[in-house]
Amino acid sequence: MGIATVNPATGELIKAFEALTDVEIERKLALAQHTFEHYRHTSFAQRSQWLTAAAQILDAEKETFGKIMTLEMGKPLKAAIAEVEKCAAVCRFYADRAAEFLADVPVQTDASKSFVCYQPIGVVLAVMPWNYPFWQVLRFAAPALMAGNVGLLKHASNVPQSALAIEDVLQRAGFPEGAFQTLLIGADKVAAVVEDHRVKAATLTGSEPAGASLAATAGKQIKKVVLELGGSDPFIVLPSADLEAAIATAVTARMINNGQSCIAAKRFIVADTIYDEFEQRLVAKYQALKVGDPMLPDTDIGPLATPGILKDLDQQVQTAIHQGARVLVGGKPLGGRGNFYPPTILTEIPLDSSTAQDELFGPVAMLFRVADIDTAIQLANSTPFGLGASAWTADEAEQTRLMHEIDAGSVFINSMVKSDPRLPFGGTKRSGFGRELSIQGIHEFVNIKTVWVK
Ligand code: NAP
DSSP states (O other): OOEEEEOTTTOOEEEEEOOOOHHHHHHHHHHHHHHHHHHTTSOHHHHHHHHHHHHHHHHHTHHHHHHHHHHHHOOOHHHHHHHHHHHHHHHHHHHHHHHHHTSOEEOOSSSSEEEEEEEEOOEEEEEOOSSSTTHHHHHHHHHHHHTTOEEEEEOOTTOHHHHHHHHHHHHHTTOOTTSEEEOOOOGGGHHHHHHSTTEEEEEEESOHHHHHHHHHHHHHTTOEEEEEOOOOEEEEEOTTSOHHHHHHHHHHHHHGGGGOOTTSEEEEEEEHHHHHHHHHHHHHHHHTOOBSOTTSTTOSBOOOSOHHHHHHHHHHHHHHHHTTOEEEEOOSOOOSSSOOOOOEEEEOOOTTSSGGGSOOOSSEEEEEEESSHHHHHHHHTTSSEESEEEEEOSOHHHHHHHHHHSOSSEEEESSOOOOOTTSOBOOEETTEESOBSHHHHHTTTEEEEEEEEO
């Protein structure tokens, strides 16, 4: 399938789009560069006014945008609407704070005056995934536009209407034509865009192969990249934890977005003394979840985004079973129309198996029993990923160890991992590098210039 909206709940082709021709891509690149030359001189106050207007449009039309997302990738409508609200919040956050984040920083040296200033770098390409079709884009666009850069979006091929809607929101908000453009192109055209002399940097949120490919192209051109890649986040539960809260959160943390979130808890690492109770209660909660039409308000889990994702997940679960894992609930696609997969729990996964190392991108939880905190931390750190981690304990000494010894871009104690505009977001190891959100996010795509006056 090329660039198209296909309803994942029914398999119905809703709308197909022609990819841009090379001539059309060239026109958009030229417009982006031309726009940057004057956009970079606009004031923070002006950019802030446009971004605040974008937030107002997002809030006012959240049901419309939510329905587009649910139709294109299957997340429950109530979650899609909440995603649009979060996009409005990130726009307001940067509209309010960017001038402060990018203010000159005086530094005492032997100069009569020396300081650091932050300047825009130009056209930045964002290659984005389908799982949070609005949020992933707005968390890039809001700081990029406030910093004085202009954006080009290559969105995932299954969410073209989301991509076009975001471009339209920013246009209607008042940003100059060319400040933010959607490129309807396939992945095969990304390298040429990255190589183009007018594109100064790129960010990619998605899979490891896509990230590695983009980074290799950008590296040859000496261009900066930020990569937000996969994860297999641990969720550690130790004996002193509030079990009720941990189990309730273990449902949301794994099932959010139909299980297709990079920072979803994927490996539940539970202390031996509480393991049996945790397992039993989690199974009951997963069995009670309602799988079905994502447009309906009482649906907990909608379809996976594409038939390919369903097939891959099924294959991973079958491999896990073959390697010795036991299925406690779920374990195979629901069949019939749409890409539906039930909430699933795997246990007794051999620690040396490929499954224990893999990211399962769907509603499948892996349960591990551990003797103590040392084994828990060792297991948490045993995958190639390092995105987020959630750990549950009331013991302060254990909390301190978990904060410092888990190898991840974030550690949340007694809470699930979540992104927040006020806090930096990103990974370590093969989960990527660079940060989005907060002050660190807006500093990724600027020239950090040193000024020294004798
Ligand atoms: P994907 O296949 O890598 O797609 C992501 C984007 O990259 C799409 O726009 C895709 O375009 C494009 N793309 C694919 N191959 C490319 C290549 N060789 N060169 C340049 N661009 C390429 O990702 P996915 O499998 O759909 O998404 C799920 C993955 O993303 C999971 O691993 C998940 O953990 C990760 N993720 C990470 C974060 C984070 O913040 N760390 C957030 C969300 C998701 P097409 O659609 O046209 O192929």
